[in-house]
Amino acid sequence: xxxxxxxxxxxxxxxxxxxxxxxxxxxxxxxxxxxxxxxxxxxxxxxxxxxxxxxxxxxxxxxxxxxxxxxxxxxxxxxxxxxxxxxxxxxxxxxxxxxxxxxxxxxxxxxxxxxxxxxxxxxxxxxxxxxxxxxxxxxxxxxxxxxxxxxxxxxxxxxxxxxxxxxxxxxxxxxxxxxxxxxxxxxxxxxxxxxxxxxxxxxxxxxxxxxxxxxxxxxxxxxxxxxxxxxxxxxxxxxxxxxxxxxxxxxxxxxxxxxxxxxxxxxxxxxxxxxxxxxxxxxxxxxxxxxxxxxxxxxxxxxxxxxxxxxxxxxxxxxxxxxxxxxxxxxxxxxxxxxxxxxxxxxxxxxxxxx
Amino acid sequence: xxxxxxxxxxxxxxxxxxxxxxxxxxxxxxxxxxxxxxxxxxxxxxxxxxxxxxxxxxxxxxxxxxxxxxxxxxxxxxxxxxxxxxxxxxxxxxxxxxxxxxxxxxxxxxxxxxxxxxxxxxxxxxxxxxxxxxxxxxxxxxxxxxxxxxxxxxxxxxxxxxxxxxxxxxxxxxxxxxxxxxxxxxxxxxxxxxxxxxxxxxxxxxxxxxxxxxxxxxxxxxxxxxxxxxxxxxxxxxxxxxxxxxxxxxxxxxx
Ligand SMILES: Cc1ncc(C[n+]2csc(CCOP(=O)(O)OP(=O)(O)O)c2C)c(N)n1
Ligand code: SF4
Numbered sequence: 001x002x003x004x005x006x007x008x009x010x011x012x013x014x015x016x017x018x019x020x021x022x023x024x025x026x027x028x029x030x031x032x033x034x035x036x037x038x039x040x041x042x043x044x045x046x047x048x049x050x051x052x053x054x055x056x057x058x059x060x061x062x063x064x065x066x067x068x069x070x071x072x073x074x075x076x077x078x079x080x081x082x083x084x085x086x087x088x089x090x091x092x093x094x095x096x097x098x099x100x101x102x103x104x105x106x107x108x109x110x111x112x113x114x115x116x117x118x119x120x121x122x123x124x125x126x127x128x129x130x131x132x133x134x135x136x137x138x139x140x141x142x143x144x145x146x147x148x149x150x151x152x153x154x155x156x157x158x159x160x161x162x163x164x165x166x167x168x169x170x171x172x173x174x175x176x177x178x179x180x181x182x183x184x185x186x187x188x189x190x191x192x193x194x195x196x197x198x199x200x201x202x203x204x205x206x207x208x209x210x211x212x213x214x215x216x217x218x219x220x221x222x223x224x225x226x227x228x229x230x231x232x233x234x235x236x237x238x239x240x241x242x243x244x245x246x247x248x249x250x251x252x253x254x255x256x257x258x259x260x261x262x263x264x265x266x267x268x269x270x271x272x273x274x275x276x277x278x279x280x281x282x283x284x285x286x287x288x289x290x291x292x293x294x295x296x297x298x299x300x301x302x303x304x305x306x307x308x309x310x311x312x313x314x315x316x317x318x319x320x321x322x323x324x325x326x327x328x329x330x331x332x333x334x335x336x337x338x339x340x341x342x343x344x345x346x347x348x349x350x351x352x353x354x355x
Numbered sequence: 356x357x358x359x360x361x362x363x364x365x366x367x368x369x370x371x372x373x374x375x376x377x378x379x380x381x382x383x384x385x386x387x388x389x390x391x392x393x394x395x396x397x398x399x400x401x402x403x404x405x406x407x408x409x410x411x412x413x414x415x416x417x418x419x420x421x422x423x424x425x426x427x428x429x430x431x432x433x434x435x436x437x438x439x440x441x442x443x444x445x446x447x448x449x450x451x452x453x454x455x456x457x458x459x460x461x462x463x464x465x466x467x468x469x470x471x472x473x474x475x476x477x478x479x480x481x482x483x484x485x486x487x488x489x490x491x492x493x494x495x496x497x498x499x500x501x502x503x504x505x506x507x508x509x510x511x512x513x514x515x516x517x518x519x520x521x522x523x524x525x526x527x528x529x530x531x532x533x534x535x536x537x538x539x540x541x542x543x544x545x546x547x548x549x550x551x552x553x554x555x556x557x558x559x560x561x562x563x564x565x566x567x568x569x570x571x572x573x574x575x576x577x578x579x580x581x582x583x584x585x586x587x588x589x590x591x592x593x594x595x596x597x598x599x600x601x602x603x604x605x606x607x608x609x610x
Contacts, residue, residue, distance in 0.1 A: 023446050052445045056438070057471035064435040064468070068411070068442025071429045076442065094432050199427035199443070201406045201450055208376075210421045212412075212430035 003184045009146045010035035010176045012184075013079070013105060013169075016153035018045045021188035022103075023074035024052040026065035028084060031117040032173040033107035036079045049190055059084040063091030063104070070100040071211040073198030075157050075191045079105035081173075082123050083114060085131075092166055093132030097213025097224070099197075101160035103153065104138075105169045107176040110309075110336040118336025119173030121258060124313035127170045128287040135225055137232045139167040139239065140286040142257040146180035148284070154185055159239065163231055164197070170286060172309070174259040174338070240293070241284040246272065247297055250279030252352055255294065255318050256307040257283050260339070264307045267344035278348060286314070294321035303327040303352035307344050310334050329355065374400040378422045385585020387575030388416055390542040391484055392423050394552035395455070398559055399426065408451040409443050411436040413465075415457035416490040434465025437472035440479045451562050453480040458499040459489045462524045466498075469524065476533030476567035480558045483524065483570065486577040487596060494580035498522040501599055506580070521599065525572040529606040535567035537606035541574045541597070543589045554604075566608065574600050 007015070014036045017025055022045075027037045037055060045051035052069075056062035062078045069076040080088060085106045095102055106127065110120035127140045139159050143149040149171055156167040194200045202208045215221035245265060247253070256264040261282040271278045281297060283290050298304060304326055306315040312330040319328050331347035333339040374396035382388045399408050405426055412420040414433035421428035431439040436454035444452045461469050461483050472479065488506055489495040496506040496513060499521050503512040513521075529537040536558050540551035551573060558569035574596050576588040583591060 024442065026442065054441070054445060057467055060435065061438040061441075061468050061471065064432065064438035065442035065445070067431070067435075068429065068439035069446045070442075071439075072409070072443055072447050074446040076446075090432055091435070098430070199409045199429055200447070201409065202425065202427050203406060208421075208425050209427040210430070211428070212421065214418065214430055216419075 002186060005182055005184060006179055007146060007182050008035060008177065008179050009149050009171070010107065011039040012146050012182050013149045013153060014039035014043070015184060016150040017077050018043065018049060018051055019185055019187050020154045020157050021049065021075055021190045022051050022077050022157070023190050024054070024065070024069045024076045026054050026056050026062040026076070026078050028056050028059045028062050028080065030081045030084045032109060032119070032176050033079050033081045033105070035176070036105070049187070051190065059087040060091065063088040063095070066102050067091055067095050067098070067100060070095065070102040071098065071199050073191055073193060073195040073200065077103040077105070079107065081107045081109045082111050085123065085126065089132035092138065093134050093136060094213050095166045096132070096136035096138070097134060098211050099164040100166070100211070101157070101164050102166050103156040103160055103169065104166055105171060108170065108172040110334060116336040117173070119259065119338065120309050120334060120336060121172055121260060122310040122313070122334060123170065124286065124308070124310060127168050128289070136228060137165070137235070137287055139163065139165055139235060140170050141167065142170045142284060142286050143175055144258050144261050144282060146175065146178065147182050149175055150182050150184060154188065163235055165231065165235070170258065172259055236288040239285055240288045240290050242290040242293060243282045243284065244297070245280040245282070247279035247281065249277050250301055252276065252278040252348065253297055253301045253304045254278060254280040254307055254348070255304055255314065256280065257286060257314060260307055260309050263339060263341055264344055267341040267348070270341055270345050271348060276348070276353070289317045291317070291321040294318055295323070298322040298326040301326065303329070303355065305348050305352050306330045307339060308332045309338065327352065327355065372397045372400040374405050374425050375423055376425045380423060381419060382416065383579045385576070385578045385588065387486065387542050387573065388484060390548060391482065391573050391575065392420065394542065394548060395453070395482060395555055396424055398552060398556035401556060402559055404451050404559070407449070408453070409447065411440045411443070411452070411454040413454065413456040413460040415460045417455055417457065417484065418491065420455050434460050434463070435468055436460065437465065437468040437477070437479070437481060441472055441475070441477045444477055444479050451559055453482060453559070455482045456484065457490065458483070458485045458487065458497045462498040462522050470528065470531070473528040473568045473570065474531045474533045476535070478562055478565050478567065480562060480569045480571065482555065483572040484575050485572055485600065486575045486580070488577050488580040490577045490580050501595060523600070525570060525605060528568070528570050533567050534570055534606060535608055536561055536569040538604045539572040539574060539600060539602050541602055543576065543592060561608070572600070574602065
């Protein structure tokens, strides 16, 4: 049954993992996302659905537990925040290489290094441009609300199994920590299907299943790479998701994702109250990125301002989208600082309208 | 008596287990990995659990172990096999899960994963091949390299004052409440092969009891890394490795 609740972002995401029919969660505590594992341990989903929850000895161990469970065809999920995600990157690369489905949540905090426990969007590059080694892509979903953190867990599992690819939910400390009203989706089944690619025990009459990311022959490795690239092209064709606000008559455009898009929307409303016709595009998938849609929108506007809680990362993709034909500037606060709508409006006036 | 009368089922004294594939092993001549594979495969065969077994291969010379065992297998990142096996066993509690790891994999880069899997008492079998060297990458020093032993990264012999001491992982994990059966074996001579196989078979069979981690170390040779002939390497192993890594059971289930 669908259910309405007031919930903290991290706890809502944990509840969504249970309801999405996850078979296992493996994690390691780190601020600002420890509520995910705390909620799961309290809730004891083994009781409700049989879902296994384990606190690992490190993020490295946790992602490798995910690998093991995912390779059995099970729905496995892990969550962490920036420093922990860096540790997971080795395992994520292996999971991408072995073409296994799984969900990885990053409730981003500011960096580099140990950085700050305050919210940030400074892991955009890490999420969409690789992060680990080798030519691979994560499907990256960027929730802007607690509701989306819930819905994206279900979507993430669907996409992960559809493409046999790791999916990252790139959230941040604001969304993880704030409370909002959410509608929880109905309980989904756990994974009971015996996939032909999964290690479930060798059956009479079939070859044994091998899950690996190793190819010692270059010809074979190139084939793997080509297959991965073909898959990524499919993802790019089918899975681009975004929202636009007030773009019909827009002379200027904001581009922002996640929690920053909500603040930017406020700035957009303030600008419109002053007669500045500005719209907003909010990518919900950061990979695949809405290049074509941004390009289409850019043809009608005089300039684009990306607003990010980082030193300018998504701006590179927006610039790629417009191919130098529309001016694109960046405004950001970082290190855990959150931009105010006033600052954003001022940046629009100075960098785009006056620029 | 003609040849055809001699070659018959009743006279069969040795047969290749069907749990090993027909792929040609890539191991160097005289290397212990091949024998260790065979007894593990035979144990799986004799227990009748081929269809219930999921193995995890390491990074090391045995990285391609999944080509040789005819069971479903996963390839883990360097050192992470116990974590991968944990993930498998937690979602497939009815299956028999084993890892097969070298000393670099298990006792250097994967120390944390090894200790914590054992400490949680994961119901898995860890087979640990200790040849005192990094075979795959060309004979560098391992955490188990003996004091004074030469390798390409300890060319004047392991100097324990700067390079640390050999790590006795097996004694270490035996102390953890999570381990159920811990033993150290060898496969260089027929009597040892038989003993090691019995240990592995017992360890696999214990898994259905869900009583904790079983850990079987096999002290082995690396003729290529040690720069010896296979015969020399076995002699050297008996004279140098066994005194430091004594064979025998270290922790046995309480009766
Ligand atoms: C993260 C990482 N670091 C280093 C390596 C290179 N490497 C491959 S095998 C190996 C050591 C293997 O030695 P051991 O575990 O003792 O197994 P053996 O080859 O002796 O059987 C190393 C360092 C790697 N593959 N991955
Ligand atoms: S390098 Fe050593 S461990 Fe590796 S196959 Fe050769 S002898 Fe065996």
